[in-house]
Amino acid sequence: MRLYFDTCIVNDSFVLLQTHGGDILHSRDVKLPLEKWILEYIALYYLLDLDDQWELEFGSSLIMQEELRSMPIRSIHAREKKSSMLKTYDLLAEKTRFPKLLPVPEDLLRKVSRALPDRKDVEHVCQVVLGGWDYFITTDFKTILCRAEHLKSIGIIAISPRVFVEDNFMTLEQLVRTLHGSWTSLEDIVKSWINEIKTSVVL
Numbered sequence: 396m397r398l399y400f401d402t403c404i405v406n407d408s409f410v411l412l413q414t415h416g417g418d419i420l421h422s423r424d425v426k427l428p429l430e431k432w433i434l435e436y437i438a439l440y441y442l443l444d445l446d447d448q449w450e451l452e453f454g455s456s457l458i459m460q461e462e463l464r465s466m467p468i469r470s471i472h473a474r475e476k477k478s479s480m481l482k483t484y485d486l487l488a489e490k491t492r493f494p495k496l497l498p499v500p501e502d503l504l505r506k507v508s509r510a511l512p513d514r515k516d517v518e519h520v521c522q523v524v525l526g527g528w529d530y531f532i533t534t535d536f537k538t539i540l541c542r543a544e545h546l547k548s549i550g551i552i553a554i555s556p557r558v559f560v561e562d563n564f565m566t567l568e569q570l571v572r573t574l575h576g577s578w579t580s581l582e583d584i585v586k587s588w589i590n591e592i593k594t595s596v597v598l
Contacts, residue, residue, distance in 0.1 A: 397527070399456075400454070400533075401532060401534075402455075404532060413479075414592050418595065421472050421596070434557050437567060438567060456519070462515055504517070504521060507549065530552050530554055531554070532556060534556065
């Protein structure tokens, strides 16, 4: 299966790296409610690690790089975050497919623009269609996933990491027990990650 990553996936990876490294997170980095957020990113954590085992092909486009480079820098933390995300992008680009941007026909642009309000989201989705990707992986609930049914009507499967994993492989509970042993529960993992994140966040 071929999975196209939205730019927010790199932001999510930054949060995971900061948390597991014991580094500082700003409160604006953390999505709320935390319980919903943490389940998505537990799924993302395993998804990024199991691509070979599950025979997944990850990819995106240069739109991701453009978005990261255009991020404003208003603080030292923002500068460090941008630098870290660009490094993550470079690492991801070594492992995934980042083909040249494909020219977008006007009719496709109009169709997608009617479904999504954000220009960069529209550009991403057009590349998903033109590239023949199977899934558009995102954690943007506010502007993309809330319109998932509409996007499906034009041939786009926009889906979060958690739903993708559970629809195609196994529940997160089953995944955790498979990887960490039957004595480990998803609840244990969730509590651990929430504690780590709260410890990392500086208000």
